[in-house]
Amino acid sequence: MAALNGIRVLDFGHFIAGPLAAQLLADNGAEVIRIDRPGARDEPRDAYLQRSKRRLALDLKDPRDARTARELSDTADVVIENFRSGVLDRLGFSADSLRESNPALVYASIPGFAAADRRAQIPGWEGVIAAATGNCRVRAGEAPAEWDMTVPTYPSLPLASNFAAILTATAIVGALVDRMSTGVGSRIEVPLFDATFELIGGAGAYSARRGYRAEDPLIANGSGTYECADGHYVQFNPIGATMRFLTWFLDAADRSSWIAEGFGVSSSYVDDPGLAAVLRARLTDLFLTRAAQEWEDLGRTAGVPLCRIRTADEWRETEHARVSGQVVEMDGTWQAGSPIHLSATPTVAPRAAVAEDRAIQFSSPPNPDRGIRGKPLRETRVVDLTQILAGPSAGRMLAEYGADVIKINAPQRPVEAHGVVNRGKSSILLDLQRSDGQALLWELIQQADVLTQNFPEGTAESYGFGYRHVHARHPGLVYVSVSCFGYHGPWSRGRGYEVQGQAVTGIMERTGRGGRPAVLGPYNPLDYGTGAMAALAAVLGIFHATRTGDGQHVSTSLAHVGTFHQATMLVPGADAAAEVAGRGALGLSELQRFYRASDGWFFLGVSESQRDALERAIGGVPNDALFASRPAAEWVDTLVEAGMGAHAVVRLPELFDDPYVFSSGLRLEQESNEIGTVTMPGPVVTVNGERLAPGSVANAPGSDARAVLASIGREDELARLETAWVVQSEALPRGWPAGT
Template sequence: MSTSEQRPGALQGIRVVDFGHHVAGPLAAVMLADQGADVVHVDRPGVTPPADDAFFNRGKRRISLDLKDAADLGVARDLVRRADVLIENFRPGVMDRLGLGWEELRAANPRLVYCSLPGFAADDPRAGVPGWEGVIAAATGNCRIRAGHAPDGWDDTRPTYTAIPVASNFAAFCGAFAIVASLTARQRTGRGDRVEVPLFDAMFEAIGGSGAYPVARGLPPERAISSNGSGTYRCSDGRYVQFNPIGATPRFLVWFLDAAGVTAWVGEGLADRARLDRDPELRRLLHDRLTALFLTRPAGEWEELAGVAGVPLAAVRTLAEWLDNDHARASGQVVVVDDPELGATAMPGSAVWLSATPALPGRPRHLPDADRAEILAELASPAGPPSAEVASPAGPPSAELASPAGASPARPPRVEAGPVADPVAGPAAGPVALPYAGRRVVDLTQILAGPSAGRILVEFGADVVKINSPQRRVGAHGFVNRGKRTILVDVKSSQGQQILWRLIDEADVLTHNFPERTAERYGLGYEHVRARRPDIVYVSVSCYGYGGPWAGRRGYETQGQAATGIMTRTGGDGRPAVLGPYNVLDYGTGAMAAFAAAVGIYHRELTGAGQQVRTSLTRTGGYQQASFAVRPAHELPAVTPGGNVPGGARAAEPSGPEALGLSAWHRFYQAADRWFFLGATRRSLPVLREVPGLEQALSGLDGSDDDAVAAALQTAFRTATASEWTGRLTEAGLGAHPVTTLAELMADPWARSQGLTVTQISEEAGEVVMPGIAIRVHGNPPRLGHPVRRPGADAHEVLDRIGLAGSAETLEQAWAVQMSALPSGWDHF
């Protein structure tokens, strides 16, 4: 492919062929393109791209190929023979029938990393079912309102539909990470591999800690987040704020009450966490007082006040407002691209930020087939090596990727690879090291997002030491810290810093989620660490991202949703609501942070140079809404958070809790026993008329009246069970799935057999259930981490490894490390 343009970016020289469509495939590919990969997107001839094509295909070259035409199929095969990565998200079997399946292509290109993102896996009994988002949502319980956000009198059995393609997004995030991890492994083994992240499987990453529980107690009921007065409040201007002063102490609530001029409430016990936890009347009083207080000022003022006070609070914005927001623009979370058709167009920036290898999100898309002549000319030239990487496992990096001046050389893996598999015959006898085997990570992150990144790195071989603060509860510990060694260290103390720096001295990766400048105050900023460890990959995770005016603000899942427009999209009747039931920003950002670390590690493997990498909850919020986040400049609102709320979701998008789907053909329906999702289109009418039980219901209808079709289908569907209708509809080739509860999903025999739900034995809680691994890598599969012990239980082992075992008692007496009376890792499940 073209070498005339020298592009920066960690993935420079990597060649990707993108056969993706809709969301998952193109999104994974654009994440690679933004990091410098040369991506060729293959379009179907004659297809008119939708508006979001401006985002999903930016920075890519394009060629239109009819894969049913022999000549065009030959071009596609030639592209793949010269590629490092192939991405596709067809149903299982489609690429095989075209002669573009993994088994055939790896014989021609043994170094190929082949990534499939289907709706259901090839070995799933539902493999042939069209994996529409609604079908996957029904199958994974992702169709419930968040606890505490349902309208009064809501029927909890009734599903709700979101237009945000959560499953596709998570598949793309996980797929992009796994691709880069496989490229890193290829550096050692010389061979590619097959990555598969079905949308159904990817949802287990989104479910996260919501699906973790001790068997003896069972899956706990969903609870509204209401501690310390958390909630969504209306302000004097009619706008809303999302206030979330949660945490192990009431500090955020106290800070807010002080800043708001109502310090006397503290003396009344309204900030007493222990009393609030046990006294519902006191919680109600605090909520009522806050409701009245927020009505005294506009939302923008409350947001500024909270930002100065260091309190997690965000004004609720629309997506259009976020795209026009000063912080979003300054931090690179939103970029303006000069699109060839739309002109100046706002859209999400890169998924991650890297200091030494800058992303390239500002490259506009090319229109379909715009690069045909250039691509065909390249294919006509003599084939070069598959990539600009090392030519063989033992060979040196190419000249253009040699270590920059001043960079320390890359250290060899501490765990050597086992026998390298023959790319066609299969694996040789003996173990093969995972991509990050021998790599050590110091994990300083808290709550969900950062720790999830560390857990994913564990699954791909990393040795992770998890550091938490002493005398604090550790949230979701049993799931997010699975596979890590755990120690409780006061990193603010001089003795605690001694422990931390000894760990950093032997680490390859450091992760933290401090707000901007907080790490610097602890002497742990990137420049501090780089001075001692120039080859470190330094991963920073935050709520709002770095580099803009909000960089120092605190926030959680709910603030990320509020700021980026998700709450406006989810709510109904003018009242915003948190998207539920899963933490799609926390766990999505965990996958994004793992991707950021993977890109940093890959660059370090090639050059020996470390760098700082960053991502945030609000970056993920933009990516979760990327299908709607392409706005020409003239469409953006000229409003401030204190002004009137502009129109929220576009007219064609279903929103609010009452939404059941996109149309009569594509929505939830109630059967005789429970709800199910029908995934079809208007063109499916002739097929639907042939489904047993629907012949009479649809007779006389031409499909032009959606309401009439919906009424006819709803009446017919009441005559049989959801399972019966699902069987009939899928037999006809349509998408359908009964609504599955989370409890049913976590106990599902097929999910258990595939490791999507797993059982481990906790030394504290006995048998525990939790989501397993969403990513499949066929030649070198990721491995489940060992059950995590109580927070801090590995202190002696960790101290011994860094030569401080003899100082353990002294360190504990100085409160630098906690090794007794350890907190529970499961008490809140």
């Protein structure tokens, strides 16, 4: 039985974010009733967005249809809408009015901009949000040599909508968990603008002392995109705490002699700054000696992050994508599958939406499981073993929902982005290769409700705390796994990072189309998207465990999320309308694109039905010459006053000085004991009018060792454990990068 069996969702959404959030719930067993506008025609992407839903066409301005919709809302557990703030209120479907007759209702809004934002009435087109959040730049180091970095690039993926959908689905399931103990629903708001701050992540983190620092190109240890003998490309990313991946690769490629020249020793690059360029030149020549597939096979055998760059169509054809369920067959075509895998509550097999379903049953209002003793996240303990960005971000999100998260890292190792992704957690440095360290871990697990890990498949098992080991001793625990390619299928043991996930699923090819494949920028959509998806999987597991007492194994991966981000484009027939790929893409059409004004760039977002009104407002047909005649701010004011979507392109440093960002909590400032005041993106979800709590500042990794040991009655053993090299509590590694 799926996790959300028995939950009814009313989907008032349109375009992507609302229907996508509802579809994530439908995948997990919810009965989703889609309310269509009468006469609305399906587009190709609706084969994905509306699948597994029941559908009903209702005109909310018609009293009879409005009454039907109201009666349905009285029987619903969840209502989802993504209109501009106030639109449904004016039609009599405000959160307050619906919850007055159905107090158990969870009401989720996904507007473009928050009701409290001065831009609340600006249509939240994807390009408008991209301009407003700076998500329209080429990633550092990925542009052609002649590229003008002041020119924006239209995002090839609907990232604001996708992130908002994941975060909304997570908040809804969290509210359902909370409802079990309170009997009362919640009011959730996740604007597209706000949701993008989850995508920004560490790119928006900096110290007040130094200020914003632009990101560096992805070139460490020879990382990069390389052309191969057959004209195809590979993505090689041998990063990490040590040089092991580069060493393993050189051994496998019969270039061990390079190690003797210093290429496999990190200190060599400090002593000779020019060595990095020499390594890249040599790798460029080396990769030209074999076909891309040969290099991928070699990399997978050697255990290094190296893979062939594919198109989305090529990814859809791979055995791994199909066996792992990342793409599924429906009505004779292959499309994106579920982005998460749950062992005890599997996602439902996708099916075509019912074109018109008048057989929907009207029943009494939902009666939450008041008899079951609830366990909201504020009473949930999480043991977090994950590293880098994706896994730790999931734990940080669970902490924002009130979970007590204990973060475990290895001693004597740098902890990437600790200050950002481990905010709100208790941190301890524990050596899990030592028996005493494993014994401490088991004590922590016995008190936990959730465990998160992102080791390659087989590694946790080799330590003795794989899922089957943990489940045998603690059957009620939710075990969350995060990986690059997924825990099922022939690539399950493969290693990789953000760029490998982008490379295999077609994102890099789409981003660089018309030239060399390129990493999608400027932020990390797979790392932070996978973190959000893992949090959703965890909360689904918690919901099921709260209902039944049973734990399970839930998982997701960078590749799953890479597929998810392109899901509306993978449906046959959808590509033609969505192809704006490439670094030179400015938009979908003359009505949806970036334009250069006299002093900078702005995005215009207008529907075809507004064309005449647009031409009256601007005094002509939209074109480059016309818009170059006035400053961007003037054009934006003119367009917004006329009811159009428009926004000037905002750079990241400006974004964090925005009045709404500053006052609403999207800009979070905390005091670190390492570097003083730090700025970073804050929580993005609002529940019952309050933004989720960010949690305490993440001080140096390992700062909470004594408190963590005290939680299992072992505080007095800290000195002994440190002497035995099991725990590290002094001379701690940095939680912020050097130079921050």
